[in-house]
Amino acid sequence: MIAIIGLIVGVVLGIVVQPDVPVVLQPYLPIAVVAALDTLAGGLRASLDGAFDAHVFITSFLFNVLIAAFLVFLGDQLGVGAQLSTAVIVVLGIRIFSNAAAIRRLLFRS
Amino acid sequence: MSDGTRIPESPEQQKAVWHRLRDTLRPQATWSQLIVGLLCVLLGLAIAAQLRQTDDSLEGASQQELLRLLDESGRHAAGLEVENAELDRTLESLRSGQGDDAEARTAAEERLANLEIIAGTSPAHGRGIVVSIADPASGVRASTLLGVIQELRNAGAEVIQLGTVRVVASTSITTDPSGRLLVDGTVIAAPYTVRVIGDPEVMEPALRIPGGAADSVAADGGTLAIAAEQDVEVTATVELDEPEHSEVVK
Structure with a gap:
């Protein structure tokens, strides 16, 4: 519940405050957001499994975000930024879908 | 998709899952929950910022896209440049043509006066x-x-x-x-x-x-x-x- 409230508060805050994303972070923010969404889905699934651990969630949240951003950064440095971003997005997308599928099965058994 | 997730096999297990969902959704005033909430605030903030950013069309564009746009606008600018030069030339020629006309008229009038004197008509x-x-x-x-x-x-x-x-x-x-x-x-x-x-x-x-x-x-x-x-x-x-x-x- 806190997570949902936090999400809503964050979005509202973002719309109201209209924060400027620092130019340095601009390429990494979208990937980081997708990684965080993936972690969120994973956390929800774990909690439904009864295996939710807040510490694991927090560390994996931060790590996923950092690794995703780092991969994009690395790709930019290697000259394959666009491709690597796509790769990261695809992998994270698959993970989000599989987590969502697991949640659906847990809740509806079909 | 059975990567570690146990699919509930009986209504009891199903109930347990729903119970856990309710538990998850219930606010708990623990430090970890607070941190999770904070992270979610950050995520929401990032999403909102990113959504706004993407509105600014160009800032979220990839390098290739930017290159293409730059190329396109460059070509467009070059085309306009050419058109501008052409119009400038036209304007110039029209202007000088106007001047020439006046000059030619004066010269013709002078010439007419001369010829009238020579021919004896005036x-x-x-x-x-x-x-x-x-x-x-x-x-x-x-x-x-x-x-x-x-x-x-x-x-x-x-x-x-x-x-x-x-x-x-x-x-x-x-x-x-x-x-x-x-x-x-x-x-x-x-x-x-x-x-x-x-x-x-x-x-x-x-x-x-x-x-x-x-x-x-x-x-x-x-x-x-x-x-x-x-x-x-x-x-x-x-x-x-x-x-x-x-x-x-x-």
Whole structure:
């Protein structure tokens, strides 16, 4: 519940405050957001499994975000930024879908 | 998709899952929950920021896209540049054409005035001399008079009027059967007055040179008097006939 409230508060805050994303972070923010969404889905699934651990969630949240951003950064440095971003997005997308599928099965058994 | 997730097999297990969902959704005032909430706030903030960012069309665009856009706008700019140069040229040519027109008009008007004086179609005035040839014995011949005219022409006379007739290129001086002088078919009577526009200092001596026009008139029994004037009016004009056979070569 806190997570949902936090999400809503964050979005509202973002719309109201209209924060400027620092130019340095601009390429990494979208990937980081997708990684965080993936972690969120994973956390929800774990909690439904009864295996939710807040510490694991927090560390994996931060790590996923950092690794995703780092991969994009690395790709930019290697000259394959666009491709690597796509790769990261695809992998994270698959993970989000599989987590969502697991949640659906847990809740509806079909 | 059974990567570690146990699919509930009985209604009890199903209930347990829903129970856990309720547990998950229930606010719990623990530090970890607080941190999770904080992270979610950050995520929401990031999403909102990113959504706004993506609205600014260009900032979220990839490098290739930006390159393509840059290329496109470059081409567009080059096209506009070319068009601008063309329009500038057109404007320039129109402007200069306008100036040229005015200049050409002035030049044409000047030329027309010159030609009118030469052709004798308009009156003229200016510095010159008035020559009176008295002929008490009626001995002055047409050729003598023509000699006077030629001498004046040689001396730079610009406009000549003989009696009441404008002397132009085609002017003839003849004698009719009764011995009277005809200028362009018009009878003129002595004393003959020749009104000449030109440089008096040149024309006067030219008429007086020994064996010249003045002497020929004297030889014919006449006398020639010259008066220099500041403003000689030549009012006689000639009518020009439309050329019947000639056409201008362009």
